Amino acid sequence: MWLKLCLMLVFFAIPLCHSDSVMNMIQAERYPAEKHTLFTKDGYILTVYRIPNMSASKYNRKVVLFMHGMTSSCPAFLTFGRHTSAAYKMSDAGYDVWLLCARGTTYSRRHIRMDPKDPKFWDFSWHEIGVYDIPAAIDYVLDHTNQTKLTYIGHSQGVTAFYVTLSELPEYNDKITIAHLMTPPVILKHNHPMVPRSMDGVHAVAAWFRNNGIYEVLSHSGATMDIITAVSQFCMRPTGRDVCRSFVYILFGPSNLYFDELLATILNHIPGGASYKQFIHYAQIAAAQRFQRYHHGIEKNMQIYGTPEPPEYDLSKVRANIHIMHGTNDWLTPSDNVPILANAMGRYPVAISKFPGYNHIDFAYGSNLDMVHRKIFKVQKLFY
Numbered sequence: 001m002w003l004k005l006c007l008m009l010v011f012f013a014i015p016l017c018h019s020d021s022v023m024n025m026i027q028a029e030r031y032p033a034e035k036h037t038l039f040t041k042d043g044y045i046l047t048v049y050r051i052p053n054m055s056a057s058k059y060n061r062k063v064v065l066f067m068h069g070m071t072s073s074c075p076a077f078l079t080f081g082r083h084t085s086a087a088y089k090m091s092d093a094g095y096d097v098w099l100l101c102a103r104g105t106t107y108s109r110r111h112i113r114m115d116p117k118d119p120k121f122w123d124f125s126w127h128e129i130g131v132y133d134i135p136a137a138i139d140y141v142l143d144h145t146n147q148t149k150l151t152y153i154g155h156s157q158g159v160t161a162f163y164v165t166l167s168e169l170p171e172y173n174d175k176i177t178i179a180h181l182m183t184p185p186v187i188l189k190h191n192h193p194m195v196p197r198s199m200d201g202v203h204a205v206a207a208w209f210r211n212n213g214i215y216e217v218l219s220h221s222g223a224t225m226d227i228i229t230a231v232s233q234f235c236m237r238p239t240g241r242d243v244c245r246s247f248v249y250i251l252f253g254p255s256n257l258y259f260d261e262l263l264a265t266i267l268n269h270i271p272g273g274a275s276y277k278q279f280i281h282y283a284q285i286a287a288a289q290r291f292q293r294y295h296h297g298i299e300k301n302m303q304i305y306g307t308p309e310p311p312e313y314d315l316s317k318v319r320a321n322i323h324i325m326h327g328t329n330d331w332l333t334p335s336d337n338v339p340i341l342a343n344a345m346g347r348y349p350v351a352i353s354k355f356p357g358y359n360h361i362d363f364a365y366g367s368n369l370d371m372v373h374r375k376i377f378k379v380q381k382l383f384y
Helices: 002-011 021-028 086-092 126-145 157-168 170-175 199-211 222-236 238-252 259-266 276-288 298-304 337-344 369-380
Strands: 034-039 044-051 062-067 095-101 150-155 176-182 322-327 351-355
Touching: 021 044, 034 126, 044 086, 044 126, 062 086, 062 126, 062 157, 086 095, 086 369, 095 126, 126 150, 126 157, 126 170, 126 276, 150 157, 157 170, 157 176, 170 176, 176 369, 199 276, 222 238, 322 337, 322 369, 337 351, 351 369
Parallel strands: 062 095, 062 150, 150 176, 176 322, 322 351
Antiparallel strands: 034 044, 044 095
16 A cells, blocks of 8 residues: 555655655755656656755745756765755755756656666757756746746756756746856867867767667766776775876866765765766767757758758857856866857856866865855845
C-alpha cells in the first residue's frame, strides 16, 4: 500500500516519499527539505529540491531558483554547509529556495519512455535544457508558490541555457524579477587556447563520440567514479595537492579552491553526468564565434532549420533584469567577452560585477564565496 502511494505521488509531480543524498545534506543542516518531480514537454523527468520558507504569506513570498553548471548538479549550491553555501544563505534571508537538477545529471536520469542506456536519451545539448528544463521548472515553481515572478541564480551552463530560454521563449522574461548570472559562457571569443577554433575539428570529435557509442560522459558512477576516487585521494596528499591545483589552473584559470578541507565533499556529487552534445555545442559556438543553435551538419541543418548554418539566438529578446558576474582569472569565459554579451542584449544588464582573481569555478567552489553572495544580496535590495 505504501509503495503504491509513493508511485502515485511520483507520477503526479509532488514531493517524493524517500530521501536521498541531497535531502540528507539539507536536513543535516537542520533545514526543511522537499523533493519534487516535474515533467518536461519532451518527456524528461526532472528532480527539483526545495528548502521551503513557510513564514511568508503565500501571496507575498520571495522565490529563488538555482541552476547549476555542466557536469555539476544541484548540490553545487549546498556543498559547503549552512554558513557558506548560497542556498542556505538565501533561505536564511527569507527566500523560498528551489534547486533544479538538469536532464542527464545524477538526480534527473529518467524519461517517460526512454532509458539512459538508450542513445536517444542523450540526444540533447544545453539548447534543450534552455527550451524545456528551465521553463518547466519556472512554471512549476511559480505555480507551486502562487507567485508570478522569481529570482534566478545560474552558474556557467545554467547561464547559457537561461539565455536560450529568454531568447527562444521571450515570454519568460516577464517571469523573472532579477537573474544573477555567474561566469556566462555565451559569447565565446577571446578564449582559452584549449577552446577549439575549427568547426571541422569539432565535427570530427562529435563523429568520434558517435562512432564509439559514447553518448553520456562523466557520469557519477562506474569507471568514472573509480577514477574520481583515485584523484581525490591523490589530491589530498601533500605531494599531490600542487599537481591538482595546477590542473585546475590549466582548465579554469588560477584559483584558490577548498582542496584541503572539502575536495572529497565536492567529489561526492561531481561529475554529475552530461551528454557529449553539451560539450560539442560549446565547442561549436567557440569555433563559429556565434551564439547559435546546434550544428548538425549542412544536410541535417537544412532539414531542421531550413538553412545550411544554424540560426543565432536572438539576444535582443532578452529584456529581463540581468546581473552578470565574472572573474578576471576565468580562462573559459574571459572578461573581454562580457561587454560583447551586454551589447548584444536588447538592454544593458542591471549590473556587471567583476571579481578580481576569481576563475570559472570559484563562483561555486572557491574559497571566498561570501564576496559573491554579498554582491547578490546588494543587487537584490534593488528589487525587493
